[in-house]
Amino acid sequence: MFGAVQPYKQIFFSVLNKSNTFDFFLLKRLKTNTGFILFLLLAVQLSKAQTATKATSLFKKGVSLIDTDQQYDEGIKLLDSALLYSPSKPIEIQINFAKGVALNSQGNPSLAALSLQKNIPLINTFGPDLKNKFHANNYRVLGDIFKSKGEPVKSMEFYQKALRYAEKHNKASKAVVLHQIAVLLLEKEEYTEAERYLNLATGQYLNESLRLGKYLNLGEVYVKTNRYKKAEKQYEAAKDLALNTNNNNALSHVYLGLATIHFERKEYVKAIQFYEQANTLAKQLGTKQTEASSLLNLALSYTKTGQHFKALPYLKDAETMLGDSSSKMLQMHLNAIFASVYENMGSYEKSIVHLKKETELKESIFNAEKNKQFEELKIAYETEKQQQEIEFLTLQKKKNELELFRQEEALKNLSLEKELEGTKQQNTILQLQQNTTESENKIALLKKNQEVAKAEAEQSKLLKNAYLIGFFVLLIPLSALLFMYYQKLHAERELSKKQKELNQQQITELVKDQQLNTIKASIKGQELERERIAQELHDFIGGNLAAIKLQLENFKLETPKLQTVLTHLDETYEQVRHLSHDLLSKKIKENSFIDLVDDYLKSLSASSDLSINFLPFNEHLINQSNIKIQTALYKILQELVNNTIKHANATVIDVNVSASSNFINLLFEDNGKGFENKNTLKGVGLMNIKKRLKKINGTLNIDTVLGRGTLIDITIPYKNEL
Structure with a gap:
């Protein structure tokens, strides 16, 4: 704490040595207010520390609201508040990063990109290690943002920058960027390159979520390239990991992938089973996109098996779910399946209605694409026109600046001539004043020496007072720490007593549980014997009788004796079956x-x-x-x-x-x-x-x-x- 006072002391005495006079009144005021000044300096230091702590606290609360509770608006407000407390550069970078991720998740990619681009000049001020770490993460998320905006070229530029820094940082960071590049290539349907980048993204350096993503994305690549066996292996690996981590969202995508494989192989019954599983999970999770996709595929699978009456309920559920707010492509796909189902069922009027809707949607999509291309050409033309205007204005500005420069040079020359005449007159006056001030300075120097001697004496007193105040300032927090330590020891002793009482209660409960378990084991032994008898009658005797009858029928001998044996065998089987059924209800109830x-x-x-x-x-x-x-x-x-x-x-x-x-x-x-x-x-x-x-x-x-x-x-x- 004393080191903070030193610069102020040095500034004071540097001014003292340069001044021609010394104000004793100022020195007395300084002596009187020494305690107040030191207290003020300590308060400033504490205020700075509290400000940094406040910024960090607000940052952590904001991240918690965004990451855990998905409360984006409240979380972003806290992050903005944290920036007002002038955090350190690493914290400021993390605040901008968290705000960018939150804004992108909220559906504001442009604002998210601005927040992350603020970090670039800040990151460039760090050394190589932190620079590589921050740039790898910052550029990677910028790539994610521009991918979500539908700008794949810009997205790939940021991903490539992220990859250069990630390679210098560590293998885990590199694997994450490689995976994101593969996802972008997969969306662009460049399956060969996507597969290459996915294989480069080593699984051991990816977290569980990204490893799941790698399995699912590789599965999709193999499905799109008709390599169904390889795709099945990837989906099975994803299924195991999703079950181990209780990731039902990923599991629903696994079932969709497996269903697609069976559908492409024309194994429609198995495809239906997996689509049903995906649909059940999607309902539980509330993921409408996955649920709608599974419903449409279920309807399509049933039409492939000729069960059109089963396809209709799924189509109607999908129609209700999609409504009018869904994408036109999904609506067009829905109406196409409706038309096919009604046509196969002989409802031609309904089929025609949905065919018309499908045609209208196709035309709407086509017109939207044409309008989009027209707007892009219009923007390109206007941009080129604006660029030409900017170049013209730039040339005009340079011309005007040149004329102003020439005018300024002429004015400067005139002012210099006037200044030369003035300085000649001033030099004459100064020469006369110099002779007068030399004698005055000698007198002032003698007075100054006396004042410096007194000031040194006052300085030693100030230092003694500063040391005493500093000692008391340190003593107060030390006393507070000792008091807190005593309270902690007291609380631990109380906690130890309560823990002993709790342990004794647990021992008593365990003894009671053991007694109950002994009683239950006795009852279970009786039930197991009854179950064993029913099991023997039904599974072994009943199963063997059915197998013997099946084998005797394979002889294909229609003799009266053999028919008599078969009749007796049927009667015996029925008696055994009825006897096992009597025990069945009890068996089912308890198993x-x-x-x-x-x-x-x-x-x-x-x-x-x-x-x-x-x-x-x-x-x-x-x-x-x-x-x-x-x-x-x-x-x-x-x-x-x-x-x-x-x-x-x-x-x-x-x-x-x-x-x-x-x-x-x-x-x-x-x-x-x-x-x-x-x-x-x-x-x-x-x-x-x-x-x-x-x-x-x-x-x-x-x-x-x-x-x-x-x-x-x-x-x-x-x-x-x-």
Whole structure:
């Protein structure tokens, strides 16, 4: 603190030594107010420190509001307030950077660019290390801003500048810039270059979010270049990382990518499954763009499978979501699919209405493009014209400046001649005055020596007073620190006592929990034995009986004895099945429904020549449904499998169980011989299924043709049952 006083002291005595007179009254006033001056100097230093702290505090609060709460307006106001407190250059650069990022996220790219461009001259004042670090980040975000403004050339210029500084800074910074350049190239559909830059962006130097972006972008590059196997690997890697980091937004894009691959391969059923998953996540996240895209693609996939009646609800949902405010390209795509669906369904009038809308939108887009090109040409012409006018005015200005310069030179010559005459007269007067002042100076010098001696004595007193005041100034904060330390020790002792009491409560609760767990284990042992018996009856004995019957039927011997054996085998199987069903409700109630179905299908597949594929979706919703629905669904699935084994001569069965907020859906498909729908609707198996569905308000749709297999679609509402 004393060093701050030193410059003021030096200035004072430099003036003293140069002056011809000394004001004793001023010296006495200075002595009297020494304490006040030192206090004032200390206050100035503290004020500067508090100002810097205030700027940093406001900066951190503003960044928190922007980054955590997405409150952009309030955050930007705090950043502007921080600039008023004259922060240090590094803090000022970070404030401008944060403000630029916030403005760009808010949809103000021009203001964002201005904020970041203010940093460029500030960054140039630093040494190489900080200069490389700040420029790499600053130019990279400027590239992002101009990319969002639709100016790819300007964006690439800033990215290349960022890359030059990032290479000198570190590998992580370089990897981030390379990734952003790849994204820009991908938007311009330059897939080869985009792939090269993505591969240069080493994954180990990217954070989790950017690594996800790299996987997704590489997947898109491979899809666009028809390399579907490579694309699938990238999307699977992205899926694993998204699940590990709970990034549902990235996961929705993964499902869209996988759906696109299956769609391009004409595997429409699998494409529909992934589009459904993407749509579910988009609804949860509220990302309307992703939700609209998944709805349109779902409709398109169903039209490809010939199920136009299923495409319509998705199109209507997309139409409601898009409204009139969406892009014209999306509206045109929506109307094109509508027209195709209505045409295939025979609703030609509705198809024509949507075809007209599609045509109007095409013309609107074409006219907008023409207007845009015209405006660009007009701007270019006006710019060239303005440039010519500027050049003319510049030449005119130079001509005027030259004439003024000549006039000024003439005036200067006249004034110099007058000054020479005046100085001759002044030199004569000064020579006379000099002789008089020499004698006066000798007298003044003697007086000055006396005054300096007294001033030195006063100076020593001032220094002593300054040391004493400084000691007391340091003593006050030191005392405050000791008091705070004592309070901290007292608080820690109180905290230690409370922690011991809390630990004792936790020990008591653990003992109680152990006793409860012992009781639960005893009850669970009894339940497991009952479950084991039901499992043995249903999975092993029932599965083996079904497999034995299937193998006996493959002998194709129509002897009376063999038919008698088959009849007894059917009766035995039915008795075992009914016995296991009696235990089934209890079993389903106490276990995961999806796991029970999976175990049942696996045991049946293992004991026969059937290949059974099981794909559940939204398992937690299915497992939470009413026990009545789960029991009925399990028995229906058994009936379907039993009918397939008896009648279909199938080798492959696909089972898909999914759930949404309103219903549970079962898709059962085999590659058997199929049947004629009208002749078989009154069969015993299907009648049993319909009776079970009627009890739970379910619906049944059958799609089958002789020689093509059978697809059974069952929908069960369960919203009111939860």
